[in-house]
Amino acid sequence: MAWQTPKTNWKQGDKVNIQDYNRWKNNITYLRELSLEVYKAYTLTDMGTDKAYTDYIYADEINTIEANLAALPVHTYPFVIGEQQTYYPNQPTPDYKEFNRIESACLLIYNNLTGQIHGRRRLAFTLGGDKI
Template sequence: MIWREPKTNWADEDFVNTEDWNRVEGNLEYVSSFDGIGYTPKAWTVSDFPTVSRINRIKSGINELAGRISAQPLEISTQNLQKFGCGDMNQLESYLLRLYERTKQLELGTVRAGTTVAGREINLPIGGI
């Protein structure tokens, strides 16, 4: 799983294709892996259509992660997919980018606890090294 730069400049003349949905799914999987949510992306194929349930699944995954890092939930309406357009895609991908930046900040600020021996017996050399 890798982070792929999201498209945040959607325009009215742009078309959302399977590559775009797979990028969104993959980026959500990448970001959620920092918090152990375990989001499982669904691979989009050319025969798939963005249904309300599929977009809501993505939105739910984003909002679950947002809740864990104390971020505001993603507010996009999926009630009428005929109105789901470039502004919604910009919002969705921009939100994922902000979550990515936030989780990177949290990751860099996390101090890992533990020891170098991790419960193993310590054997010290006798007589010097």
């Protein structure tokens, strides 16, 4: 899966659709995979398969996204990404501020990880020469 540019300009009245949910889920998965290039292996809670138009998004699935997003700085660099929220069935849902926090946090982590990966120093020669 590939990185998808986050939507960081959510405003009141914007509607969430399946593409948004799938982007959050897949970007977090991508960030974990990207982080393994410079950090030790770790796992995140499984977020399931992509949603289709006939599927609903449930509170526990948003909570899993929140938990996995909060886990990334624990296992990589301690980015300041805001406070993890918890949602409950039949209660208020995330609002545009929370969507901006989630997407901005993903973008912050992505930019930092790609910077770390591209900034690694490499030797200009192979140790041991031509020996096999």
